[in-house]
Amino acid sequence: MSLVLHDWELSADAYRARLALGMLDLPYTKVPVDVVPGRETDTPAFRALSPTGAMPVLVEGDLVLSEIGAILIHLAERHDPAGTWLPREPARRARCLDRLLFALGSLRACDAARDAALFETPSRIADPLAEARAALRVLESLLARRALAGEAFLAGEEPTIADLAAFPAAALAVDWGEDLALLPKTRLWTRRVRALPGFTTMPGVPEFL
């Protein structure tokens, strides 16, 4: 079944999907969506795919997914026979989902801070910068704990979709003026994600990571 990604190069969520597709080595077709300046996500045609206007959209046969969490979970469940990106053993799976929901919850304030810094996109979050910084501090703390436990990634020794969901928040932080100078474990972890086979970069991800 062929995979189609309705995509915008500059979207952090689209990048999450591209990272997963790359790591799983899945061929896919990109359909570019004119989000800025064209506001194509507000058109009836796009809303038919994505009722909330969320981007990206992954289409696989009859399946149309517009929530990034669902896209990551689906790709891991459907296309990762080894079951490492979303572990099957219940406790490891729960830990992965715990970090995934953190990455797509509190840590999403980083996306809001970035959208505001680049395009002055309004956010439902009252103070995206403060919340983004607070969430990055939590990420640093989680990674410091993993390091003390001898684990390299957010949910254990192996990378999972939680790492892919969290990576764009940290790696694109320079777009809103956060250079991660005070978050050393986050910097080292982004380097490890970068070094994974199938990694793809995007504009805004700095070379130093």
Add this chain to the structure above:
Amino acid sequence: MTRDLEPAVRDAWHVLCRSADLAPGAATRLRLLSRDVEVARNAAGTVSARLLDGEAVATREAYGHVFACLGTPAAPLFDIAEFAEDDRRLATCGAVRVRASGLRLVENFLDMAHFPFVHTDLLGVEERPEVPRYDIEIRRDVDEVWATNCRFWQPRAAASSAEGQMSEYLYRVAGPFAVMLYKTCPADPSRFDVIGLLIRPAEPDLSYAYAFVLVLDEASSETAIVHFQQTIFLQDRIVLENQRPRLLPLAPNAETPTRADMSSVAYRRWLKEKGVRYGTVEGLAGHGEAEGVP
């Protein structure tokens, strides 16, 4: 109200917004040169603008954008002759906010030496970083800076490129905050694509960049063309937000140019001759609005 602005900036044309972002009957407030400006389009389609505390300012609509001059226009809006060629396609990329002097944005746009490192595998490759000698002149008749005979090897020069090419460039600084380039068109090597960067300086160290492309490209979708330019600009933006200081220094010993930076040297000299201070280190004392400038 605008008396404290130097004439070279006050009497020049600056981009305000894209035409498409101002519907008939709509009005919007924007920051330009540390002033609040309201720009509106009436039901008949005519654009007007005024400083928020009263005075009307001159406006022009051209090249897919709305321009304003806060003083008395020293010259007509710069001419981009290629807009008269009807086989070209215009794509406007919208505004990107950058925490840096608009003058730094122009200078980065004039620079070829960063292609292999900032636009790796698109506009340059690390294996071919050399910038051959090019020519630079300040054209006194039109008061513009031109760099000509620029050449650089590019793996993917445009959205329509399938393979690498030795690109030929001409750079043109049409105003302190307006710059464009003409480069070899992958589809028709006898003609040039036009890429422009129009900058709205909101504060000395805060800019809004409006990129446009005027290309001979029947194959790429407009969205693909816009995405390509956005990708390039976002790569530049990392650099622009992390140059220190954020304002452009005009003092010759503040930074270290080489022969590849001849265009930047000429641009700085031209700015200095014209008395441009807005967005420069030297002008910092004159414009108290820049906060947190290191």
Add this chain to the structure above:
Amino acid sequence: MRGGWCPIGLSQDLPAGIAAPVILDGRELVAWRTGEGVLRLFEDRCPHRGMRLSFGFVRGDALVCLYHGWRWGADGGCRAIPAHPELTPPKSLVVPRFAVREAGGLVWAALGDGPDDPPPETPADVRPLATLAIDLPADVVSAALGAGEERLVEKEEAGFALLLAIQPVDARRSSLHVLLRGADASPLAALDAAEALRMRIEREGAPA
């Protein structure tokens, strides 16, 4: 304190071949290690066009600027300018360097000329835990820890012997580099204790 040794990180967080931004007393610096592990501290600014060098990358024994690929050697001198491959960069082309030393798992820096005395000693039985960012200036953190003028203090917290190195970042922020004494103590539980300490300092020290 200017001129004295200040902690800027844990040694383990600066592996070979890496450059990282360091903000010390409001100054933007870049700490980097050559591929062979030699540690250097430079001004975080390429003399060419002002780009922060911490955005660059390490190639062998050189720090490479992201913007134009200018290469800077461990002595601060310019090694190469890619736009002009035949050009030998003049000897006068240098990035300002600062004194940097490692001791007991910590990296220390001095903004002035390197002090004559070595950085403070750490006990032999310490393990690095983590770096904790604090949204308060270093003098407030020092006062809360009863550190006085010292940059390195030992603090008993929830039964753990924590060694805390205080880095002044800027007017609003500081960093605590935390090490743990005692081979038997659980590092994870000790990190809980250190984070609880940070929370208390931030609550008590927050301006009214």
